[in-house]
Amino acid sequence: MGQDKDFEYLGKIQDYFAEHKTLPTFSHVAQLLGFKSKNAVTSFVARLKLQGYLDYAPDKRLKPGRRFFERIIAESTVQAGFATPAYGDSLDTMGIDDYLIEKPSQTVLITVRGESMKDAGIFNGDTVIVEKRAFANVGDIVVAILNNEFTLKTLGKEGDKFVLIPANKDFPVLRPQDGFEIFGVVVGQFRKYD
Amino acid sequence: MGQDKDFEYLGKIQDYFAEHKTLPTFSHVAQLLGFKSKNAVTSFVARLKLQGYLDYAPDKRLKPGRRFFERIIAESTVQAGFATPAYGDSLDTMGIDDYLIEKPSQTVLITVRGESMKDAGIFNGDTVIVEKRAFANVGDIVVAILNNEFTLKTLGKEGDKFVLIPANKDFPVLRPQDGFEIFGVVVGQFRKYD
DNA sequence: TGACGTTGTGTACATTCGTACAGTACATTT
DNA sequence: AAATGTACTGTACGAATGTACACAACGTCA
Known part of the structure; x- marks a missing residue:
């Protein structure tokens, strides 16, 4: 051939x-x-x-x-004893958008302020990729609307009530009485170093 | 209109x-x-x-x-109340690729293994964006070649010697005697939630 | 109210698309 | 030397493409 x-x-x-x-x-x-x-x-x-x-x-x-x-991720690495990444895993540098965003029209980027999700690896200044939808599963990181404000927390459940759990022990678990609305679910995160 | x-x-x-x-x-x-x-x-x-x-x-x-x-990027965020981003509103937009990658030809993506940079918000399974170059500044997160292996650490200096500092107190600071080679500098990071 | 701009319908049409089929050039095999 | 396989040429053709033009529905504005 x-x-x-x-x-x-x-x-x-x-x-x-x-x-x-x-x-x-x-x-x-x-x-x-x-x-x-x-x-x-x-x-x-x-x-x-x-x-x-x-x-x-x-x-x-x-x-x-x-x-x-397909393109090689780390190509000029001949010197190092480093398993050349299999083609299956490779990401073309052009395709980060693609990789992170599946439904462009329902996806929003939000810049994170505050340290309340620090232990989940989401820092102040990071950007999260949020897929807008009203329902989420327990354990998802969600953007919730609470008292007319956006909050980024992990969705949890206590008894039959949903709660919002921060990933930082210096912050309290939120237990809103009147319930709250879910704006969307975090499907990705990225950060740029200057 | x-x-x-x-x-x-x-x-x-x-x-x-x-x-x-x-x-x-x-x-x-x-x-x-x-x-x-x-x-x-x-x-x-x-x-x-x-x-x-x-x-x-x-x-x-x-x-x-x-x-x-272009994607919508919402500005004032998680702690502050802000209006639901509508298409007509003032919004900043950007492409994630363009934002994270400045020099495509010198940039590679590397999937991170291990927990040694956990406290820097770089988790096992995350992907880091690495700009290939041999020199870095103290404080940069670098990909170093040490004993024929790739290592992701923060570049530090003790006296006149460069050292590699993990962002996880369970890991030791690396003080290679013979020096080491810098493969590149981490300029960005991203993560996808499944 | 009536003129106007905008959004979408319906029909017609030249252009172009992707495929089918027959054939040439050339290297490899037996 | 004949047979085979691959890469490409050349012509032909029905189907699909994007555009043009005339017109209907609707909201806006003076």
Whole structure:
């Protein structure tokens, strides 16, 4: 199997995607790769599809396959006795958004103030990724609306009442009498060091 | 200007992209949004294109515009009362990738194993964003190569010697005699909750 | 009230899309 | 040397694409 060139071609396609965030039509692929026939693209795509690099969208358009964004995480690590990360785990640097956010339209980013979730690894200044929905499970970290304020706590239960538990022993467990509303559930967190 | 619905529509398009990594054809957009005419899509797209959310690829296909990946970021947060972020309100937006990664070509992602940086809010299973360079400042969290292994620690100095300080009192400060090599500096961190 | 701008419908149409099928060029195998 | 397999060319074609134009429904504003 001589797919030597196929990876070179794939690279060009990936570059195209990086620039446009979409894949070209068959004709444009042909142009991009220097083919003079669209048909060459058809078979090229078929080959890459088998390997999981490309796929078809519901409307028969070209779309990136599951392996399209693969890239090595720590590549130039030859010197170290360090297990080269398996391809399955790898994240393309372009895809952090994707990795963290599954439902973009229902997702909000909130900057955290205060130390009440410190022991959960959520610090003052961190950003949490919140999926907006009214219901959560016990144990989830939730953004709750309490006295017209947003609060970030772990959802717990005492008897038949829901409570809000901070992850910092200097803060008290909140036991609101009138109940409270759940704004959303924390699905991710990130932090930048300056 | 009544683009109230347009953002609702945009949300559905964003969700489609999140799932397929490509945008649908006009006909499929119509289907997706409940339009009965492709033409409604044409004008809808024109509106969003003006605002920078959508754009055209070289082959006249639909592609994400520069603002397509923006997320809402709510400002004053967890302890302070603030209005539910609505689309029309003043909001700052950003792409997570852009925010966390400044030099893509020199940046790698490393999955953290172990608890040695727990008190710095870097847990087992978190991913750190590492900018590869050989020099760092005291106080930086660095990825060091020590005995052919990667280690994640805070860079410190004792006298004229550099040391590696864990952020967990159960772990000892590392004082390598022969010095060590710095692989890179941690510039960010993120975590996903399942 | 009536003019106007906006949003979506319905039909028509040239262009382009992706595929089918036949054929060429060239290396590898037996 | 003949047979086989792979990569690509070239032409043809039905289906789908995106656009144009005319028109209906609706809210807003003067």
